[in-house]
Amino acid sequence: MQTGFSKFFRSSLRDAEIILRAGQRIISEINILVENSQGSSQIPKSNAQLLNAEIKKKIARHENIKSMSFTRNKKIRFSTLDPVCAAQILSLEKISNVSVKTNILWEGITSRFLIYEIPLGISLNEIAKELQETNNFEIIEMRRFIKTGSQQQFSPVLITILGTTLPETVKLWFINHRIQNFIDKPRQCTTCFSFLHSTRFYQKTAICINCGVSHSGQCSNNSRCINCKGDHPANSLNRPEYIKEKKILELKCEQHLTLGEARRRFRDNKRTSYSAVIQTNTVNLDMQDYLEKKLENMLTSFQAILEKQTTLIMEAFQKTMESVLSHLSKIFEMGKSSHSPLRKKSCWKRAIKEISSELWIRCKQYASKLRFYIKNAKRMYWDKICNNISNPKMFFNIPKKISIVTDTDQNILQLNNRFITHPQLQADMFADYFASKNAYHEPLPLDFLYDKNNLLNKPFHILELHSAIKNSKNTTPGADHVTAIFFKNLDHGQRDVILRYFQKLFDNAIVPDSWKHAIILPIPKPCKDKTQIFSYRPIALTSVFSKTFEIILANRISYYLNKERKLHPQHYGFVPFKDSRRATYLVHKAIMNAKLQNFFFVGIRLDIKSAYDSVYVDGLIYKCLQIGIAGKI
Secondary structure, eight states: OEETTEEEEEOOSOHHHHHHHHTTSOOSOEEEEEEESSTTOOOOOOOHHHHHHHHHHHOTTGGGEEEEEEOTTSOEEEEESOHHHHHHHHTOOEETTEEEEEEEEGGGTEEEEEEOOOOTTSOHHHHHHHHHHHSSOOEEEEEEEEOTTSOOEEEEEEEEEESSOOOSEEEETTEEEEOEEOOOOOOOOTTTOOSSSOGGGOOSOOOOTTTSOOOSSSOOSOOOOTTTOOSSOTTOTTSHHHHHHHHHHHHHHHHTOOHHHHHHHHHHOGGGSHHHHHHHHHHHHHHHHHHHHHHHHHHHHHHHHHHHHHHHHHHHHHHHHHHHHHHHHHHHHHHTTOOOHHHHHHHHHHHHHHSOHHHHHHHHHHHHHHHHHHHHHHHHHHHHHHHHOSOHHHHHHHHHHHHTOOOOOOOOEEETTEEEOOHHHHHHHHHHHHHHTSOOOOOOOOOTTTTOOTTTSSOOOHHHHHHHHHHOOOOOOOTTOOOHHHHHTOOHHHHHHHHHHHHHHHHHTOOOGGGGOOEEEEEEOTTSOTTSGGGEEEEEEOOHHHHHHHHHHHHHHHHHHHHTTOSOTTOOSSSTTOOHHHHHHHHHHHHHHHHHTTOOOOOOOOOOTTTTTTOOHHHHHHHHHHTTOOSOO
16 A cells, blocks of 8 residues: 555554554553544534533443543544543544544554564565564554655664554564664744644745745845744754754653643643753753763772772781781790790790780781772772673673683694694594594484474575574685675575575475585684694584574574473573573672672582583484474474
């Protein structure tokens, strides 16, 4: 369906049915306008008591009407929270013997957002059907924008859904798309440059955009805004009236209000008036700079005080220890002349008497203060490092990258007290060693097609291939020497050919022989003896075709596991948004919380030797069949 300069899709549901479905969502308020069915006429404002009695007769659930009022255009506005009552209001045909029609104010029950990276060749009907099947929302309308004066389409799709809460992401063909809240731009009349009406409702003479006066020819006057009387043109983006209108539209979108209600709330709130908006921004910036400087000065002075206190405590501690040691040295010198145990015992008794208890207590106090300042300084230094790094994952990547640095200059292997340096002999040794770790066994006869899962075995979609190619890394190619950049530079027609090829392999359950061949590279393990063959782990360089196909299948399985909640809530690794770095960050957070509260933190780490090589493949497949991963996948 074509409407204006956009491709438009509208739900086939009637307004009454949409209102009833809105009752199952989170909404703010249902507002309905009742107007004369003849556009040029108005509803006469009759006696309120008679109108109330008529409404009670025609609407069974009239007690749920929150309010009723006449607008400036002589329309009647009903507000209610009951969807059944709203549906009954929509069925009104006459009020005070005047034929009427009803319209829903969608702002209170709908939300709008944009999604990007949607191929232009897919129809809005197909997108709407897939979105409603995989996400828990009801689509009211969709719109794809087209450039004015041409047929060039844009990728963003504007979607209006039922309800006032928006998800963070939406699922479309197994791909998570982040959404962007849609806020209208301020609309200005091109004749009088007012924000209160559109151009088609203004019938007077046009005025100049520069000076605000009606004249002909090129303008030579000074700039003067018709709205705020400032020295700038009426279409300047920095004018206060434009900033005010943007704030009103943001308020309208955030609180799901009509434009008139948003204007009234903005005008009533003195703290958000348009003059205060400009002043507040400046004041906030100045206050932020002032607070940053103040905090920086406080931190500098605190560090200076900390260093000074540490120096004083160290000096006092040193003097106290010198005094204690001097007393002890005198006592031990007295005991050097004789090694009798009785003499040594008397020396210790005398030492206890010579060194007063006050001196010992003072020494202990200085030592405890010194430990406190050192501990506090370490904690502040650690917090400073953590605050300087905005992303904790980035911080944990630093030691990880440092730890995996290995020295590859050494190319000597030792076997039976012999050093082997020839590359071919070394390659044969690695091949025999890695092959011995993967012994062949006869697979069990399992029924893979039992209880076929239609969600995992549906035909591939072009968006799945686009996502797999986009998210693939530019890694080293396999034996076919085809790189990932080659895939990323393919056009839509070439990608369609690859998609059909993947679909054929998927339907026939065939794995090409070229995908089974890989280049095996030995990678030395960190902190291991590089002359020993068991100090290396293999890495396989496989075909990019195989990697892309595996990514598509992995995305489907990951989506199924998350949707059906097949994994434990505290499972980390090989799951989107729950990788091992997140688990490391949570452990670090738990350690810091225990440290601040003086609690103990106990962690148990289990490391299974050769875990990947010792996986029981048939048992893993059997487990997959038990949780519903069956069929061609």
